[in-house]
Each structure stands twice: as C-alpha cells, then as structure tokens.
Amino acid sequence: MIPSSMQPSNKSRPFAWPWTPEPRKSSACDAPLISVVTPCFNHAEFLELTIRSVLGQGYPAIEYLIIDGGSTDGSAEIINRYLPSLAYTVSEPDRGQTHAINKGLARATGDILAYLNSDDIYLPGAAARVASFFSQNPDIDILYGERVLLIDQHGNHISVDRAPCFSLRELLLHDFIPQPTMFFRRSVIDRIGFFDESLHYVMDYEFLLRAAMEGCTFGRLDGSPIAAFRLHRTSKTMAKSLEGIQEEIAMLDRFFLDPRLPNHLRNLRQAAHAQVYQNVAYSQYLSGQMKLARSFLLRSFAVSPTVAKSFRFWSILVKTFLGARLSGKIREWKAASFSKRAAAP
Numbered sequence: 001m002i003p004s005s006m007q008p009s010n011k012s013r014p015f016a017w018p019w020t021p022e023p024r025k026s027s028a029c030d031a032p033l034i035s036v037v038t039p040c041f042n043h044a045e046f047l048e049l050t051i052r053s054v055l056g057q058g059y060p061a062i063e064y065l066i067i068d069g070g071s072t073d074g075s076a077e078i079i080n081r082y083l084p085s086l087a088y089t090v091s092e093p094d095r096g097q098t099h100a101i102n103k104g105l106a107r108a109t110g111d112i113l114a115y116l117n118s119d120d121i122y123l124p125g126a127a128a129r130v131a132s133f134f135s136q137n138p139d140i141d142i143l144y145g146e147r148v149l150l151i152d153q154h155g156n157h158i159s160v161d162r163a164p165c166f167s168l169r170e171l172l173l174h175d176f177i178p179q180p181t182m183f184f185r186r187s188v189i190d191r192i193g194f195f196d197e198s199l200h201y202v203m204d205y206e207f208l209l210r211a212a213m214e215g216c217t218f219g220r221l222d223g224s225p226i227a228a229f230r231l232h233r234t235s236k237t238m239a240k241s242l243e244g245i246q247e248e249i250a251m252l253d254r255f256f257l258d259p260r261l262p263n264h265l266r267n268l269r270q271a272a273h274a275q276v277y278q279n280v281a282y283s284q285y286l287s288g289q290m291k292l293a294r295s296f297l298l299r300s301f302a303v304s305p306t307v308a309k310s311f312r313f314w315s316i317l318v319k320t321f322l323g324a325r326l327s328g329k330i331r332e333w334k335a336a337s338f339s340k341r342a343a344a345p
Helices: 044-055 076-078 097-107 126-136 168-173 187-193 203-213 240-254 262-287 289-303 305-309 311-322 326-343
Strands: 034-040 062-068 088-091 114-115 142-146 149-153 159-161 183-185 217-219 228-232
Touching: 034 044, 034 097, 034 126, 044 062, 044 076, 062 076, 062 097, 076 088, 076 142, 088 097, 114 187, 114 262, 126 142, 126 183, 126 217, 159 289, 168 203, 168 240, 168 262, 183 311, 187 203, 203 240, 240 262, 262 289, 262 305, 262 311, 289 305, 289 311, 305 311
Parallel strands: 034 062, 034 114, 062 088, 142 217, 149 228
Antiparallel strands: 114 183, 142 183, 149 159
C-alpha cells in the first residue's frame, strides 16, 4: 500500500499514480509480448510507483523483470511484495545500471523490449498503444513517444517535452528521444547487440546512434505522453557531472569518425558538442540551479557560437535571469494548461 502522503490528487494530476488499473484482459494470441526491464539500486522512494505503473497497465502480455544491484534501502522488501506478478527478479551486486539492463534483456523473451528506470513511470494505456503501433507498422524497429511528461520527486508536473520527427541529423545534434518512451523489437538486439557497458551516462543515446547507423528504422508515437520522466537531485540527468559530459562527447566523436557517416553530417561535430552543454544547462534550469545553467550555456556558446541562433538557447538564458521563483510559476502555468487539456473529454 502506498502511503497517503505519496498519493497526489488525481484532479490536478490526471496521470498521477495510483490510477484505477484496467482489468487484465484475457490473453490473446495476437497480443505481442512486451518485456520491460527495471534496473534498480537504492531507489525505494520511487520504486513502488514504477512497479505499479507497469503492472497496472491492464495489457494482457507484459513480462516484467526487475534487476536490483543489491539495494540496502528497503527496495528488496518492495520488490518481494510483487513477486507473483514478476517474470524474474534478482538482487545482487552488479557492474552498474547498464550491466543490470543487459542482464534483464538477456532473460527477456518478449517480441517488444524496453527498460524503465526505477524513478520513472508509464502512464495509463501505454503498453496497449505501443503494441498497436508496432502491429500497424511492421517496418518500424524502434518506437519513441512524441511527448514525455516531466515530473518532480513528489510527482508534480513540471512540463511536457516534445520530441521531433526522427532524422540522423537531429539525433547527432542532441539526444532528443525520451528514454522512458523508447521501445524496440527483439530484432534490434539481434542486429546490433546490447547496451555498451563501458558507458554509464549515455548508454541509451549510444544504442540509438548505433541502431541508426546500422539502418534500423524509427517511428514516433504521436499524441499524449505514454511515460513520465522524473527529475530529482539524485537522478543521473540532474546530477550529470563533468565525467558524464566527457563520456557523451567522446561517444559522439566515435560516430563522427565513423566512415559510414554521410559526408554532409561530419561538419556538425562542434555543434553537437555545444548541444551537450546546452542540454545540461536545461536540466540545471529545471532543477532551479539558474547560475549553473547559465554557466553551461556559456560553455555551449564557447564551443560553437552558432548555438546562439536557436530559440532554445535564448529561452533558457532568459528564464534563468527571471529567477527560480518566476520560472517555477511559468512551469506551473504550463503544467496546469496541459492537465486541463489532458482531462478534457
């Protein structure tokens, strides 16, 4: 049972957990099996919400695997409460998040694969929409959502981010695909292999770039969000260190040196580096670290002055000068507007 303090009002947050789960429909032979892997390590604060967002989908064919790295904060006790509904779980030391994801994927048997971090959640109806998309688009290998809901550590809505239509150029310039909304066919693993365990911050980004270079096809699921991405101080996205930035730039450089990369994209290297710093600036802005956000924006400009041509650059810069309180009010207004639209029949 989730404590009442963790149960936000559904009036203001139509996608907040707990929603009323749909009755599990009887299994149908034409329902593709979706395997979801959750890597976990000392995230008891958010883990139960993640688990229930998967198991509450009401979709008839979900295989759920939780790979815990030997948590000591009560995560194991939470996982044990859901053992009858799990396909597999283990709690043992591992070599980090990427290794945990690969351990789960190696055991998964689904036609469609995904991983959901232990602080993010799926939204109602996500699994059914994903399965329907893949069934209707047999030529698509990797699916991502057009929109992702950003929430804070308490489940409050921050904003909704929108991803553009897929192109290799856009993917090289910035990691625009919202990870919690990413699903892919088993054939992708067969074709390109698992996630790169030498990477700790950008393993999903590298996986997507590698898939694109190998000719995998991408599709965008338009419409309302299917997942929520939680931003909090201890998340990798918010606490991205210099080590993480260096890892991302080094990873990008490998692709820019790949002989298979079309010549007309090779001149984007410096712009891609600048986008790395701008993305970190955006994360810092969302966390209220306005001074730090401006610092990363200046770094992005120093790497490639062309970054200043983008609306996003000036938008972040202006908002950081408005201050945390006013920027927070703007985000609250945008989230309230989204909630009204989502709640409308």
